Every structure is written in C-alpha cells, then in structure tokens.
Amino acid sequence: MKKYFILTFLIASTVFGASAQLLPSIQLGVKGGLNFSTLRSEDGGWLDASTRTGYQAGIWARIGGAGVHFQPELYITGKSSEAKLVDRDEEGKVTFTSLDLPLLLGTRVGLGLAGLRIHAGPVVSFVVDKNIGQSLQQVTQFSEYKNQAWAVTGGLGVDISNFRADLRYEHGLSELSKNDSAPQKVNLWTIGIGYRLF
Template sequence: MKKTLLSICILISTVTFASAQLLPTFQLGIKGGLNFSSLKTDDNWFDKSSRTGYQAGLWARIGGAGFHFQPELYVTGKNAKATVNEGDAEVKMDFTSLDLPLLLGTRIGLGPIAARVQVGPVISFLIDKDNSIFDRLGDVGRTGSYKSQAIALTGGVGVDIMRLRADLRYEHGLSNLTKDGAESQKLNLWTIGIGYRLF
C-alpha cells in the first residue's frame, strides 16, 4: 500500500512539473547596461575605435517548452570615434536611438538558476538626429544623407539568477546607414546588460 501511494505521489509530481514546463509563462522586467560601438566601412576610408555608450529600458519574455520569445525596448546611446584618412580629421560621434530587439532563445537549466542563448533582429530608430553620428560625419566629407532607421542582427548568452538577469551580446549591423550613393557605413557593437524581473 505504501509503495502504491508513493508511486502515485511521484507520478502526480512528475506530471505537474512537466505541465509547468509546457505552459507558456510571461515575465516583465527592466534592464540597463553598457555598449561598445564602432563604425565599419567597406573600404576602410577611416580608422575607427570603439567608445562606450549606454542602454536602458524594458524587456518581456513569453516562453514554454524550453523556448521563449523576448521582445525588448531600449533607449540607447551609441558612441564612436573615427580618424578620417584624408586629412587625419578626428570626429567623435554620439547619438541616441530607440532599439527594438526581437529575440528567440532557449533556457538551459531548472529552477531559479539557468543559462540562456538568444538571437534575433534589432530595429533601431534614430531619435537624436541633430547631434547624431550621421550629421557629424558629414562635416568631414565623403558622406551624403543618412537614414533614420537601421536593422541589425544580435546574438549572445545570458544567465538568470533568481530575479536577476545578465547578458553579453554582439550586434552586427546589416543596414547601410547612408543613402543617396554615399559610401557604405555600418554600426557594430558589444553590449553588457543587467536586468531585474519585476514579475
């Protein structure tokens, strides 16, 4: 009798745990971090180096069965420095964008501690154009008009510890930021973020 009751208890616990893993869950949190960005050109017509920027915003996670969808929304300050080969003119560029990463990922681990792998597109909207990277590069020539929207691909790893979230990602610019026949420029960056799950 005791063995039968024990077997029933184990079966119920297993079914309950499996069902909890399969049911979709929803999380919402805040996040802040640093980024290290640099510009890339096809023919390297300027020398560039990374500068430090910031990001702050919200994230959500909808998941189940080990996979999840994680949309995020950040205000991001991206900075870069370039020395143009023609005339050795140095330009420091600072601009602000509204970034929308749309990530797919998987969580490896059980309970309050787990690792994550995530990848997805990032859509950026420039919201500080007057003091942007685009306008300042125009001062040194070889640039035309610039777009107010860009698309990138990001991917990285993260860890969940209780309510805390930590991420390391690389973002590769896919969009040519210039238009009207100007020379191609793309923005790449590394990001380090710390988040907190509100619920």
C-alpha cells in the first residue's frame, strides 16, 4: 500500500510539474528611455532633417514560456526632428507626441536571472499632439499630418534579475504627411531601461 502511495505521488508530481512548465508565464513591468528620431522625405530630395532626442515611458508585458514569447507594450512617446527644406531657406523644429503600441515576438537565450533577448514586430502609433515650427507652418508639405502611423521595430535586450535593457531600431512604413507629393517617414533608435514588477 505504501509503495502504491509513493508511486502515485511521484506520477502526480511529474504530471503537475510538466504542466506547469508548459503553461506560459506572464510578466508585467514599466519602462522608460530615450529615442533619437529623424524625419525625412522618402527620396531625400526636398527635406533634410537632423536627429534629435525624445523620450519614451510606459508599460510592457511578456507572455510565453521557454523558446518564443509575445511582448505587447504601450508607451507615450515624444519624437522630435529639426527639419530643413533643401530648396528653400526654411527650417524649424517638428515634434510629435504619440501613443505607441509595439507587438513583438522574441526569444530569450540564457538561464536563470540573466539572459539575452532578440525581438521584432510591428508598431502602431496614434498621434495625440503635433507641433510644427512657425517658419514651416506656411509650407504646404508640413500643413497636415496623419493621426496614425505604422512602423516595424527590432533589436536586442538584456535581462538581469528584474531589470531590462533594450536597444532597438524603428523604421517607418507609412507616410506621415497627408500630402501625397511630399511623403515623410520617421525613423528612430531607442534605448530603454525597464523593471519587472511581477
């Protein structure tokens, strides 16, 4: 009888342990960082823009077990660029404040509390505020911007205990300008530091 009890206990422990490993883990955390953005015309022919520093702050989640994980994020992001028209003597600062929603797939290499991550995926941005320098406001190409934009991002991350660090490049896919003859896209690098709450 004792042998059957021990055998039943071992089988049950093995089954529950395997089931727990198969279930996806869920993490939630906060993150902040800097971005370095550039607003350029698609052909580079009429708009030249210098890279400027912006900010990023928000939350992230990670869902998945060993191997592949899904990482949705939500940030308030400030993007800025110093724009100069190539064929005119007009220049000024252009800024966007947006809610950014990256939907990333990634994988983690490492054991225990430390690991290296690789991740990539689409980003949708909802522009909540835009400001065009006064000298550029009269220029047709800058008169109207869309309220939504798509991009793709990818990069590397490091996990050390509850801390997270990321380096990413984001490439704009959709045109920001409503003027089809003056396409503009935002490209940026981001450096972020995060903390896992649970």
